[in-house]
Amino acid sequence: MSNTNNATTSNNKVFKTVIFRGGGYSPKPLAWVGLSVFISLILMLEVLTRAGIITSLTMPIPSDVFWTLIELWQSGLLFKHLAPSLSRLVVGSFIGCSFGICVGIIIGLFSLARAGLVPLVAAIFPIPKIALLPLFVIWFGIDETSKYALIALGTFTPTVVATYGAVDNVDRTLIRMGQSYSLSWMSIVRKIVLPGAMPGVLSGLRISLAIAIILLVAAEMLGAEYGIGAYILQAGSLYDLERLFAGVAILSVLGVLVSAMIGLLEKILLKWRV
Amino acid sequence: MDLKLDNVSHSYGDLEVLQNVSLDIPEGKIVCIVGPSGCGKSTLLRMIGGLEQPQKGKILQVGDVPKGCLNALTYVFQDFALLPWRTVEGNIKLVLEDHRLTAGQVEEIISDVLSRTKLSDFRTALPKQLSGGMKQRVALARALAVNPAVMLMDEPLSALDSQTRELLMGDLVALWERAPFTSVYVTHNLNEAVRLGHSIVVLSRRPGRIREIVEIDIPLADRNSSSINLERKQSQLWQLMRDEAIAADQELLIV
Numbered sequence A: 001m002s003n004t005n006n007a008t009t010s011n012n013k014v015f016k017t018v019i020f021r022g023g024g025y026s027p028k029p030l031a032w033v034g035l036s037v038f039i040s041l042i043l044m045l046e047v048l049t050r051a052g053i054i055t056s057l058t059m060p061i062p063s064d065v066f067w068t069l070i071e072l073w074q075s076g077l078l079f080k081h082l083a084p085s086l087s088r089l090v091v092g093s094f095i096g097c098s099f100g101i102c103v104g105i106i107i108g109l110f111s112l113a114r115a116g117l118v119p120l121v122a123a124i125f126p127i128p129k130i131a132l133l134p135l136f137v138i139w140f141g142i143d144e145t146s147k148y149a150l151i152a153l154g155t156f157t158p159t160v161v162a163t164y165g166a167v168d169n170v171d172r173t174l175i176r177m178g179q180s181y182s183l184s185w186m187s188i189v190r191k192i193v194l195p196g197a198m199p200g201v202l203s204g205l206r207i208s209l210a211i212a213i214i215l216l217v218a219a220e221m222l223g224a225e226y227g228i229g230a231y232i233l234q235a236g237s238l239y240d241l242e243r244l245f246a247g248v249a250i251l252s253v254l255g256v257l258v259s260a261m262i263g264l265l266e267k268i269l270l271k272w273r274v
Numbered sequence B: 001m002d003l004k005l006d007n008v009s010h011s012y013g014d015l016e017v018l019q020n021v022s023l024d025i026p027e028g029k030i031v032c033i034v035g036p037s038g039c040g041k042s043t044l045l046r047m048i049g050g051l052e053q054p055q056k057g058k059i060l061q062v063g064d065v066p067k068g069c070l071n072a073l074t075y076v077f078q079d080f081a082l083l084p085w086r087t088v089e090g091n092i093k094l095v096l097e098d099h100r101l102t103a104g105q106v107e108e109i110i111s112d113v114l115s116r117t118k119l120s121d122f123r124t125a126l127p128k129q130l131s132g133g134m135k136q137r138v139a140l141a142r143a144l145a146v147n148p149a150v151m152l153m154d155e156p157l158s159a160l161d162s163q164t165r166e167l168l169m170g171d172l173v174a175l176w177e178r179a180p181f182t183s184v185y186v187t188h189n190l191n192e193a194v195r196l197g198h199s200i201v202v203l204s205r206r207p208g209r210i211r212e213i214v215e216i217d218i219p220l221a222d223r224n225s226s227s228i229n230l231e232r233k234q235s236q237l238w239q240l241m242r243d244e245a246i247a248a249d250q251e252l253l254i255v
């Protein structure tokens, strides 16, 4: 009896194991992979910059960036820059997202609002908000308000689009069911439409909040003494690559944290999902 | 409360779906509607339930809605229509929340319907944890919770496998024996029809007209899957439907 290639023979009949071909296409959580991609990329950069293959003009040495971050933290400047940035991010995106969700739901529920507002939103969406910076200064002044407004406007449109898409995707048979039990309009909206739209709204928030972080730097171009964006801009104008990258690293970490927060929120709010 | 359909006709654009359907649905009886696919059974049921309006004819309630009835015409859907984010208990509560009931009354109704549908142990389960048969039981419990005058069921068992279907049919019969309810039961399964129907309405292919109404006077509890009389009724129904089904199957859809 031979046993090569999973094939066995007995009585002149060949037995072969059926080849498995049904795997893949189902994402599994592999937490360590993301981390190791980060680490190996950084290690590679470290080696290449130290060896001089990449000159210090084009890329700072990662460990130098790390020490710059530590220094920033020890001097207390990190907090001084982070606090105003975080408050701008929170206030601005809170205003933008909550208005966005409200308008999105209204568009999802009322044909009149849809007909009137969808083209408007489509017109606002592609405007680079940064191009409106001077206008924002004139409208809202040079202080915090204009920064809030910029972030709010930037997060508003993607949230609206995600929300009304989510409302459109709520299972119609569930709504018919509510009507067949004579539930009030308010009950149907609150107990069927809103929870049904929640998955779509949350994945929309993921995108909106990433946009909020991008716009934070833009908002701090509007003249800010402190803030991660201000810190990066200063470093950039002095061509101080270590500090520039230290600032960028902070933004990246912020992005990862926001995304993890939404992941947590999804886990809590969407336990019911199959 | 009885229901009366008076010359109901309906078309969707050029597509004539129902033609002069007149039917009485007496209190305390289960009326089954069978007919070839696409003949307008679901449409008819939506009209009886007030989810759609017929273009011609009327649907009438005869007599008053009984007291203590929270939702006179209550649906049981083919695909269960449970809210996936609510537990079994929460899904039943959903239909009670809009009525002025005390917490005690709500609790009483919920434990009653859960025990009637043998679900008491699954109170806090989410729909995703339940099998298809269990989900349909929850939907049934929810329908019973509002104490309906008429239950409108659109192929309630056709998403289930045949063993589960057999079990649930038994449950439906037991529920009816305990407290006879009025029901319009749409199905394409003739076996379900002869097991559950006091009368069986056979519709023709589209446009749906009533071809015949077959009465079965054997008590529900005495019908089982091996009864000769039922076999005879079932093959009689099949003779009625066969030609219609073949013709319906071979029809080209003009869209």
Ligand SMILES: Nc1ncnc2c1ncn2[C@@H]1O[C@H](COP(=O)(O)OP(=O)(O)OP(=O)(O)O)[C@@H](O)[C@H]1O
Residues within 6 Å of the ligand: B012, B015, B017, B035, B036, B037, B038, B039, B040, B041, B042, B043, B044, B188, B206
């Ligand atoms: N809202 C609608 N608009 C246009 N046509 C419709 C609509 N609803 C149903 N129809 C058409 O009306 C006809 C009857 O539909 P209906 O769903 O009532 O049939 P049915 O008897 O329940 O069929 P099945 O056995 O497949 O469930 C079908 O041809 C269907 O395509």
Ligand SMILES: [Mg+2]
Residues within 6 Å of the ligand: B041, B042, B043, B154
């Ligand atoms: Mg149907």
